[in-house]
Amino acid sequence: MSFVPPSDPVNRAKKIKVSQLCEICHCRKALIRRPKNLQRICKLCFFHVFETEIHNTIVCANLFQKGEKVAVGASGGKDSTVLAYVLKLLNDRYNYGIHIVLLSIDEGIVGYRDDSLATVKRNQVQYDLPLEIVSYRDLYDWTMDEIVACAGVRSSCTYCGVFRRQALDRGAAKLGISHVVTGHNADDMAETVLMNIFRGDVARLEKSTAIITQSSGSPIKRSKPFKYSYQKEIVLYAHYKKLDYFSTECSYAPEAFRGTARELMKNLELIRPSCIIDIIHSGENLILKPKKSSKNELRSASEQQPVEVRSDGSVKLQRNTTAGFIDGGKCERCGYLSSNRICKACILLEGLEKNRAKVSLEKDTSVAGAARLTRALERLSF
Amino acid sequence: MVKVKVEFMGGLDVIFNKQRMHQVLIDGGEVTIKDLIDYIVAEMISNKNDIGVFVENGTIRPGILTLINDADWELEGGEEYVLEDGDIISFTSTLHGG
Ligand SMILES: [Zn+2]
Ligand SMILES: [Zn+2]
Numbered sequence: 126m127s128f129v130p131p132s133d134p135v136n137r138a139k140k141i142k143v144s145q146l147c148e149i150c151h152c153r154k155a156l157i158r159r160p161k162n163l164q165r166i167c168k169l170c171f172f173h174v175f176e177t178e179i180h181n182t183i184v185c186a187n188l189f190q191k192g193e194k195v196a197v198g199a200s201g202g203k204d205s206t207v208l209a210y211v212l213k214l215l216n217d218r219y220n221y222g223i224h225i226v227l228l229s230i231d232e233g234i235v236g237y238r239d240d241s242l243a244t245v246k247r248n249q250v251q252y253d254l255p256l257e258i259v260s261y262r263d264l265y266d267w268t269m270d271e272i273v274a275c276a277g278v279r280s281s282c283t284y285c286g287v288f289r290r291q292a293l294d295r296g297a298a299k300l301g302i303s304h305v306v307t308g309h310n311a312d313d314m315a316e317t318v319l320m321n322i323f324r325g326d327v328a329r330l331e332k333s334t335a336i337i338t339q340s341s342g343s344p345i346k347r348s349k350p351f352k353y354s355y356q357k358e359i360v361l362y363a364h365y366k367k368l369d370y371f372s373t374e375c376s377y378a379p380e381a382f383r384g385t386a387r388e389l390m391k392n393l394e395l396i397r398p399s400c401i402i403d404i405i406h407s408g409e410n411l412i413l414k415p416k417k418s419s420k421n422e423l424r425s426a427s428e429q430q431p432v433e434v435r436s437d438g439s440v441k442l443q444r445n446t447t448a449g450f451i452d453g454g455k456c457e458r459c460g461y462l463s464s465n466r467i468c469k470a471c472i473l474l475e476g477l478e479k480n481r482a483k484v485s486l487e488k489d490t491s492v493a494g495a496a497r498l499t500r501a502l503e504r505l506s507f
Numbered sequence: 508m509v510k511v512k513v514e515f516m517g518g519l520d521v522i523f524n525k526q527r528m529h530q531v532l533i534d535g536g537e538v539t540i541k542d543l544i545d546y547i548v549a550e551m552i553s554n555k556n557d558i559g560v561f562v563e564n565g566t567i568r569p570g571i572l573t574l575i576n577d578a579d580w581e582l583e584g585g586e587e588y589v590l591e592d593g594d595i596i597s598f599t600s601t602l603h604g605g
Contacts, residue, residue: 129527129528131514131516131597132512132514132528132595132597133577133595134576134577134594134595135593135595136576136591136593136594136595138576145582154578155578155582156577156578156579156582157578157579157582158579158581158582165582168577203517203601356601357572357601359601360517360572360599360601361572364516364572364574364597364599365577372516372517372518372600387602391569391570391602392569394569395569
């Protein structure tokens, strides 16, 4: 599979009305209407504002330190591909002085991950960035296909979520990198805010708009430079720049709940395009009643919290938004840094191992469907 | 009659036999984008179960980016835009995994 770039237009607009001109430079035809503010702008001005907004997000949040090694969680999809491209460009333009590495996770999803990894390998050459691939097989001794065969498709997102998140951290730790940037965009963030509201998950709600996060038990810092970037603009940017990205839905589709929240937001966006940034803004400004637990107070006093910065450059008041890495403990099973006795991945793996045993016992009964599992089991190594 | 180039990207090509680029000829005097969309739905989507991936409530599904010669179709008159020979119309899904 090779990359076919989109075609360049051959027809030129004959007569351009003044009303069709770019609202920034006033000299070229507007091609884009920005969803954020409905401003009509030309291609060159779009590149400029898109890149500059990300630069501002990075600078205001003080995301990078000079000499820092930063891993881009690279899936081959549009967001991480554009992220790798833009980060490299901004690092050169503004001299952040960071060392960028592409970090890919091979979940072992036949057909999906093979093609997307091929894309990441092309990106490695196109952007001249080092690439590291870490597989589920290496990390957990299970591929995603095996997990699904064992646990069923419906819970695949639960596993994918926990394992993928840890996989990036573990992969980064293995490379001696303590900062991972991901391509999560404004649409993703707004979707998460909505889902947390719908579920009444107040604890997550407050964390869901942080630009820098750290999962409890992990020494790795995560950040989202695309926090304020619209999905539509990321796709447009990739289109105009002819970036090579991979775009087939993960064969283990999102759970119905997230899918419905996404659909709802896309429909809202049609009526009110700024709603995505508005939802994030609402999420940022929700402040929970402080908990009375003394443990929390102690932690927030002794710990430096990442500062969050809004698109207009204002800084949010510091509060306890992240449960930081606490005690430097290690998981008893796998030795991975964890604040709990046993890390989340190991708990999930334990459940899977039990299932694997159960499935092994059942495999002699030749019911339809069991054959598929048997085939999956034959590929397993103990 | 009008001859245009139609491109399906961002994963949309899967419902068009995995082919991204198509030359399309449509008969008629003034052919609009609306006519093109109807033509695509009627003639080009191989599996009729896939129509919902492309259109919803009679128009392009939310989350699909429609460009006319690289310009957002909303700036070109939307569905009413009259096609010209050599136009490049692209449909890109923004919904697929990041
Ligand atoms: Zn301009
Ligand atoms: Zn563990």
